[in-house]
Amino acid sequence: MRNPKLGVVSLGCPKNTTDTEVMLGLLKESGIDVTFDNDEADMCLVNTCSFIGDARKESVRTLVELADQGKELIIAGCLAQHFKEELLEEIPEARALVGTGDIHKIVDVIQAISRDSKLRVMEVSEIPNDYSDEVLPRMMTGVGASAYLKIAEGCDHACSFCIIPMLRGKFRSRSIESLTKEARILVKAGVREIILVSQDSTYYGLDLYNRLALPELLASLNEIEGLEWIRVMYAYPTEATVEILEAIRDLNKVVKYIDIPLQHSDPAILKAMARPLKPESVVERIRKTIPDVKIRSTFIVGFPGETEENFQHLMRFIETSRFDRLGVFGYSKQTEVPSGNMPGQVSQKEKNRRRAEVMKLQHGISSELNQAMVGKEIDVLIESFDEKKGIYIGRSQWDAPDIDNQVYVEDADDSFVDMGEIVRVRIDEAKPYDLFGTAVGSTFDRESSGSVRAGKALV
Ligand code: SF4
Numbered sequence: 309m310r311n312p313k314l315g316v317v318s319l320g321c322p323k324n325t326t327d328t329e330v331m332l333g334l335l336k337e338s339g340i341d342v343t344f345d346n347d348e349a350d351m352c353l354v355n356t357c358s359f360i361g362d363a364r365k366e367s368v369r370t371l372v373e374l375a376d377q378g379k380e381l382i383i384a385g386c387l388a389q390h391f392k393e394e395l396l397e398e399i400p401e402a403r404a405l406v407g408t409g410d411i412h413k414i415v416d417v418i419q420a421i422s423r424d425s426k427l428r429v430m431e432v433s434e435i436p437n438d439y440s441d442e443v444l445p446r447m448m449t450g451v452g453a454s455a456y457l458k459i460a461e462g463c464d465h466a467c468s469f470c471i472i473p474m475l476r477g478k479f480r481s482r483s484i485e486s487l488t489k490e491a492r493i494l495v496k497a498g499v500r501e502i503i504l505v506s507q508d509s510t511y512y513g514l515d516l517y518n519r520l521a522l523p524e525l526l527a528s529l530n531e532i533e534g535l536e537w538i539r540v541m542y543a544y545p546t547e548a549t550v551e552i553l554e555a556i557r558d559l560n561k562v563v564k565y566i567d568i569p570l571q572h573s574d575p576a577i578l579k580a581m582a583r584p585l586k587p588e589s590v591v592e593r594i595r596k597t598i599p600d601v602k603i604r605s606t607f608i609v610g611f612p613g614e615t616e617e618n619f620q621h622l623m624r625f626i627e628t629s630r631f632d633r634l635g636v637f638g639y640s641k642q643t644e645v646p647s648g649n650m651p652g653q654v655s656q657k658e659k660n661r662r663r664a665e666v667m668k669l670q671h672g673i674s675s676e677l678n679q680a681m682v683g684k685e686i687d688v689l690i691e692s693f694d695e696k697k698g699i700y701i702g703r704s705q706w707d708a709p710d711i712d713n714q715v716y717v718e719d720a721d722d723s724f725v726d727m728g729e730i731v732r733v734r735i736d737e738a739k740p741y742d743l744f745g746t747a748v749g750s751t752f753d754r755e756s757s758g759s760v761r762a763g764k765a766l767v
Pocket of ligand 1: 463464465466467470471472473507508544
């Protein structure tokens with residue numbers, strides 16, 4: 309038996325990235341030859357996304373391109389969970405499917421198809437409910453100063469536009485012990501920022517401990533020496549309780565940043581979305597509890613039945629709330645979920661118009677808010693260096709990777725900046741979505757630093 313040389317493609321959200329990294333860790337441990345250059349690969353593992361129409365299209369396009377290059381395919385993740393029969397039928401190059409709760413079986417799957425060149429394997433549990441709590445080996449794929457920590461899998465809500473509960477199952481928390489252990493391993497390898505991800509991070513612990521246990525998890529992580537920032541992604545409005553907000557406020561390593569998708573403001577639309585009403589009171593509660601907080605939210609425009617009046621309600625809400633960071637998406641129709649069959653579907657043209665209006669409004673708000681940062685000194689985690697421009701690029705505590713602002717940092721004599729470390733930066737200039745500044749000091753004890761590079765195994 310010859311094990312194939314395996315290429316890897318990871319699509320979709322950070323939660324999928326952690327699954328890919330766990331699969332890579334298992335593969336490395338078993339001695340399977342992994343390459344990050346797909347041209348060299350005999351077979352490619354594609355961890356897919358099926359959240360909305362565009363993500364699904366990207367997954368299918370990637371599979372077809374790789375198949376056209378003659379690669380055999382192992383299809384993992386949401387698309388495999390969602391369309392198992394169709395994928396095996398329509399993509400002859402698909403040798404195996406691995407569901408969202410079956411990623412720990414990846415080595416057995418590859419060994420089975422390597423032994424028998426005719427074999428096609430489907431490891432997709434009907435109920436994706438087999439998420440392991442143990443600390444599995446993990447191989448980092450990103451730039452290493454920051455790492456995602458998946459605290460739970462699945463979701464117990466039933467937002468009418470969302471397919472996630474169908475693809476990822478009920479909410480299952482990992483234990484505080486297991487998460488703290490994994491975080492310690494990451495920090496020992498040089499990680500400075502841990503980003504907690506799940507479908508619904510404020511729900512953490514309810515299934516396992518019968519209480520909202522995010523404050524306890526944060527307190528445990530806050531004790532880890534060498535860890536600088538802890539970031540929580542994806543809060544749910546009704547679960548962003550005062551107790552959770554106070555923990556974020558009081559724990560010194562937890563960044564004062566709340567990511568809370570509110571999706572809409574108009575009660576009629578929120579009701580149709582099966583989402584909590586009164587987002588105004590949630591914003592008020594957050595700002596009252598954490599005075600120096602920056603809030604990120606996301607919204608959907610063009611939900612079925614959204615009239616101009618509903619849309620203007622949302623515009624007014626965004627204008628008065630002045631979110632520090634904001635994402636807006638046109639509604640994506642999926643017939644498998646209730647909203648896909650609701651009357652009053654909005655045309656693509658109208659969705660685009662509404663999205664552009666929100667973005668224009670937010671452009672002005674972001675410009676003003678960023679302008680107010682000029683002259684201030686802030687901490688910036690340095691993540692890369694632009695050789696052409698001779699400038700470092702990083703993020704502040706109020707910015708999540710890939711979705712928020714970047715800070716461009718000059719350090720003329722290379723006196724303060726080290727890659728993967730936090731530096732003190734004076735902001736000299738602001739654009740709507742980026743800041744520009746000069747390094748004025750180090751804020752990190754370099755003695756204890758390690759470093760993580762792309763592709764380094766951690767466990
Ligand atoms: S809370 Fe989030 S993941 Fe859960 S159903 Fe709603 S949108 Fe989907």
